[in-house]
Amino acid sequence: MQTKDFSTLPLSKEMVVNLDKIGYEKMTPIQSEALPHILDGNDIIAQAKTGSGKTAAFGIGILDRLDVKKFRVQSLILCPTRELADQVAKELRMIAKFTHNIKILTLCGGVAFYPQVNSLRHFAHIVVGTPGRILKHLDKESLDLQNLNTLVLDEADRMLDMGFIEEIQKVLSYAPKERQTLLFSATYPDEIVSLSSSIQKDAINIKTTSIESVNKITQRFYKVDDGLKLQTLINIFSNFKPGNGIVFCNTKLECDEVAQKLQEKNIDALALHGDLEQYERNDVLVQFSNKSCRVLVATDVAARGLDIKELSCVVNYDTPHAKETYVHRIGRTGRAGHEGLAFTLYNEYEDMDEYSDGDMIFEDITTLNTVNNFEMKPPYVTLVIEGGKKDKIRKGDLLGALTGDVGLSGSSVGQIDIYERQSYVAIESAFVDEVEKKLSRGKIKGKKFSVWIL
Ligand code: ADP
Ligand code: MG
Numbered sequence: 001m002q003t004k005d006f007s008t009l010p011l012s013k014e015m016v017v018n019l020d021k022i023g024y025e026k027m028t029p030i031q032s033e034a035l036p037h038i039l040d041g042n043d044i045i046a047q048a049k050t051g052s053g054k055t056a057a058f059g060i061g062i063l064d065r066l067d068v069k070k071f072r073v074q075s076l077i078l079c080p081t082r083e084l085a086d087q088v089a090k091e092l093r094m095i096a097k098f099t100h101n102i103k104i105l106t107l108c109g110g111v112a113f114y115p116q117v118n119s120l121r122h123f124a125h126i127v128v129g130t131p132g133r134i135l136k137h138l139d140k141e142s143l144d145l146q147n148l149n150t151l152v153l154d155e156a157d158r159m160l161d162m163g164f165i166e167e168i169q170k171v172l173s174y175a176p177k178e179r180q181t182l183l184f185s186a187t188y189p190d191e192i193v194s195l196s197s198s199i200q201k202d203a204i205n206i207k208t209t210s211i212e213s214v215n216k217i218t219q220r221f222y223k224v225d226d227g228l229k230l231q232t233l234i235n236i237f238s239n240f241k242p243g244n245g246i247v248f249c250n251t252k253l254e255c256d257e258v259a260q261k262l263q264e265k266n267i268d269a270l271a272l273h274g275d276l277e278q279y280e281r282n283d284v285l286v287q288f289s290n291k292s293c294r295v296l297v298a299t300d301v302a303a304r305g306l307d308i309k310e311l312s313c314v315v316n317y318d319t320p321h322a323k324e325t326y327v328h329r330i331g332r333t334g335r336a337g338h339e340g341l342a343f344t345l346y347n348e349y350e351d352m353d354e355y356s357d358g359d360m361i362f363e364d365i366t367t368l369n370t371v372n373n374f375e376m377k378p379p380y381v382t383l384v385i386e387g388g389k390k391d392k393i394r395k396g397d398l399l400g401a402l403t404g405d406v407g408l409s410g411s412s413v414g415q416i417d418i419y420e421r422q423s424y425v426a427i428e429s430a431f432v433d434e435v436e437k438k439l440s441r442g443k444i445k446g447k448k449f450s451v452w453i454l
Pocket of ligand 2: 051054055154
């Protein structure tokens, strides 16, 4: 596989320097195949698996074209879920650091509409959002696409799965005909091909799956009676000892049940599904990413597009409804050269023929031992501080308060995430109670803040 430096592309020096700064030295295969065409202004339809760097592929293209002095929406990125939109925006902001004042706005459902209208009044260069909410802004004329030059459909296959086709078509009816349209999808069903032909012009087809499918994921399958599924799941954890993992269930109810039962068995787990409020989902995701939760029990929709680095394993507690979903699910592990583990539980009525190709291992559950007193506890616990960017809190302020007044050693502080009104700090479990007490009595930047343990 050939990888090239970003400096081989016709990009500004500032862009290349910043990419290097954020650790992007070489292009990923999808980037080196797609970027030359994107920079040439062509439409593309690109297929590459999750974690292959698609965001930067279109992100670099968009930012290269952007006229910062023109205070109009020039790019629109449609994503299937809020989480994915947040992630795309985060990645874009990182790539956009090479220059000042690029404004990237996310517009997703599930949060209040009018504050978004207000943000739009203050203009944005790039909008990232979910189709339904974007359409609402277009209908209410709070969003104007007259100056749009690039439209991106990220995870297009998933948006179709989720029934967004009508919204997408309507959003497109507001966009100028003269534009660049970039379509990204992990899979390539017929619907994608027909969507492409209806919204793109002479799209160049790019496919890198064949090169990248040689990622290191060991796939194990266990035939198991329904009554033994939970114990088999626990045995998988105790035998393979993954650092963390996502367990996929097909229903929200089952997610809650499995998470609850795992907790009862001393396996630290949280459920993630569409019935959670936005803030609850955020709490769960923060805990998982900062290592204060080791197992996420999720539905496909909720886990869609999450870029969780270093995910040790994926378990299909329920079999996916389609092979494409299977590919999506297990694509979360084995990223960025890490070895991944994928497990699938199925019952005697389920036909696994289509899975029995290549490197898949079909094993009997008796190969798994039952380990007594097995525990899976997180190394950190999350502390929430009721203060964030709005209060001008920065990482240094939190680290300073924790290592100064509170007297904690810096090595006991894990990931720090700062949001508008709240901050999350991962603290080594043994110290968290003491830290909570001291921090709630003390001050950060001369101000008192409420503090609690998540
Ligand atoms: P996809 O959208 O294809 O699922 P992402 O765009 O989320 O993948 O990228 C996966 C991860 O790889 C992200 O953490 C991103 O920051 C990182 N990444 C992307 N491009 C590069 C690169 N050229 N070099 C190093 N890391 C990269
Ligand atoms: Mg992506």
